[in-house]
Amino acid sequence: MQRKKIAVIGIGSFGKLFVRYLFEDGHEVIAIDKDITVIDSIKDYVTVAVALDATDEHALRSQGIGDVDYAVIALADDFETSIICADSLKKSGVKNIFARYQTELQKKVLELLGIQDLFNPEEKAAKSMAETLSFVGMRSSFLLSDEYSVVEVSVPKRYINLTIAEADLRHKYNINIITIKRPSVNKDAKRASDIKSEKILGIPQGNTVLREDDIVVLFGSQVDLSKFLET
Numbered sequence: 001m002q003r004k005k006i007a008v009i010g011i012g013s014f015g016k017l018f019v020r021y022l023f024e025d026g027h028e029v030i031a032i033d034k035d036i037t038v039i040d041s042i043k044d045y046v047t048v049a050v051a052l053d054a055t056d057e058h059a060l061r062s063q064g065i066g067d068v069d070y071a072v073i074a075l076a077d078d079f080e081t082s083i084i085c086a087d088s089l090k091k092s093g094v095k096n097i098f099a100r101y102q103t104e105l106q107k108k109v110l111e112l113l114g115i116q117d118l119f120n121p122e123e124k125a126a127k128s129m130a131e132t133l134s135f136v137g138m139r140s141s142f143l144l145s146d147e148y149s150v151v152e153v154s155v156p157k158r159y160i161n162l163t164i165a166e167a168d169l170r171h172k173y174n175i176n177i178i179t180i181k182r183p184s185v186n187k188d189a190k191r192a193s194d195i196k197s198e199k200i201l202g203i204p205q206g207n208t209v210l211r212e213d214d215i216v217v218l219f220g221s222q223v224d225l226s227k228f229l230e231t
Contacts, residue, residue: 003027007068009054009085010075010100011038014121018074020045030063055081057088066093073099079106086113139215149222150178153229155214165206173228175220180204183213 004027008019011033019042023029029046033039036051043049052059054075065071071094075082082099089097090113098117101107107118124143139152159167169175184199198215201208210216218225 004069005067006030007032007063007065007071007094009033009071009073010078010082011035011042012074012076014076014100015074016042018072023047030065030068032060032063055084055088057091060085060088061092065089068094070096070098073097075100076102079109082106083109083113086110086115090114147221148219149225150217150219151225151229152181152215152217155210155212155216159210160212162210163206164204164208164210167210169218169228173220174224175218175228177204178217178219180208180210181215181217182211 006022006027007030008015008022009032011019011031015031015033019029019031023046029048031039031042031046031049032052032054034051034053039049039051048063050063052063054060054073071089073082073085073089075085079102086097086099096117097115098119099110099115101110101118101120102122107120110118139154141152142150144150164177169177180201181198182201184197218228220228
């Protein structure tokens with residue numbers, strides 16, 4: 001993985017988790033928020049934490065904002081600031097800008113500013129949960145885009161004891177099995193909670209047999225995944 005320099009502007013509940021994940025993954029993370037208390041709470045989990053007004057173009061430039069690989073506007077409740085910040089980032093030469101939106105109107109306004117990479121974490125989380133509750137056997141769902149998802153599903157009964165080649169999901173449904181999570185027992189575990197765990201099988205081969213307790217991780221379009229889950 002190539003280390004990136006990423007600025008995250010707006011450190012709310014989403015922003016705090018986001019910068020920590022980025023930092024743990026080895027990226028150079030600049031966390032920006034106007035609230036010094038928020039900055040103090042996150043400073044040990046990022047590369048640089050700075051309190052400044054995101055509408056101040058000169059303040060942003062002073063942090064070398066034009067040199068970042070990505071800038072993420074994660075503000076949730078101050079759309080006016082998001083707009084001004086987005087404009088300042090473009091003027092500062094930031095090429096890759098991601099911006100958070102909450103309504104379709106906000107999305108359209110950001111698009112008019114030339115911001116194409118837009119996200120709504122609440123919408124994605126709600127849709128993932130709805131999918132999880134809607135389909136029997138669904139364990140979790142992760143939206144990669146408006147069209148594609150990765151889902152974890154208990155092996156349907158009709159595929160138990162079949163090989164992946166025999167199940168032939170790729171040709172029947174146009175979806176791919178990324179990996180398989182298989183329950184395992186660690187008899188040497190010291191704690192009872194550690195006795196049962198899951199083993200990741202890696203990239204499965206065509207002769208891998210699907211077992212009753214397996215969890216298959218699938219990738220495909222949401223349309224194709226829905227067809228598979230509904231049958």
